[in-house]
Amino acid sequence: MGQTADKKGTISVMAVLTQAYKQGLFCSWPLSNERYDLIIDNGKKMFRVQVKGTSIQDKRRWKISTTTYDNTNFTVYAQKYIKNKNRRRTKAYSENEIDFIIAHIIPLNIFYIVPVKELNGAKGFNVVPNNPKTKNRYEKFSFRKIKYGSLR
Numbered sequence: 001m002g003q004t005a006d007k008k009g010t011i012s013v014m015a016v017l018t019q020a021y022k023q024g025l026f027c028s029w030p031l032s033n034e035r036y037d038l039i040i041d042n043g044k045k046m047f048r049v050q051v052k053g054t055s056i057q058d059k060r061r062w063k064i065s066t067t068t069y070d071n072t073n074f075t076v077y078a079q080k081y082i083k084n085k086n087r088r089r090t091k092a093y094s095e096n097e098i099d100f101i102i103a104h105i106i107p108l109n110i111f112y113i114v115p116v117k118e119l120n121g122a123k124g125f126n127v128v129p130n131n132p133k134t135k136n137r138y139e140k141f142s143f144r145k146i147k148y149g150s151l152r
Contacts, residue, residue: 003055012053012104013037016111035068035097047099050116055106061126064103064112066119067092092121105129112141 003011013029016038020027026041036048056063067090093101093116101119103112110129118141119125 008053008055008106009037009051011106013051015053015104015106015109016049016051016102019111035093048097049100049102050093050098051102051104053104053106057107058126060128060131062105062129063124063126064101065124066101067123090123092119092123094121103127114141 017027020040026043028039028041029037030039034048035050037051038049040047040049050066050068052064052066054062054064095116098116101112101114101116103114104110105112105127108129112127114125
């Protein structure tokens with residue numbers, strides 16, 4: 001039986017929590033439905049983090065979605081969704097909503113800690129882990145184990 005998106009998301013959030021706790025960071029998550037999954041606290045500052053897990057590989061690239069459902073006008077959204085289930089409205093995360101996206105490549109257990117401002121409104125990005133020849137701009141955010149230098 002395959003994993004649902006919710007199960008994959010839970011796997012990735014737990015992997016991020018495990019690594020953060022190992023490094024002495026404090027983590028919590030909101031009780032209400034927010035745009036971020038976690039709050040990571042380094043003792044001086046708190047960061048809103050959205051975790052995105054993926055198992056989708058295209059050739060050697062892994063695809064990371066950096067969107068969320070746009071529920072700003074729920075009535076219009078619901079009407080469009082009911083008419084055409086394949087056309088969900090999505091939007092990119094903004095600096096007003098989150099500080100970082102932590103992308104988790106589930107099969108490789110590799111993490112990318114990307115400041116949301118680096119995404120420039122993109123709805124996704126691709127990464128090619130373990131390839132020293134890649135010129136992908138997101139590779140500088142890759143960590144085998146999460147190192148929160150950018151969160152310190």
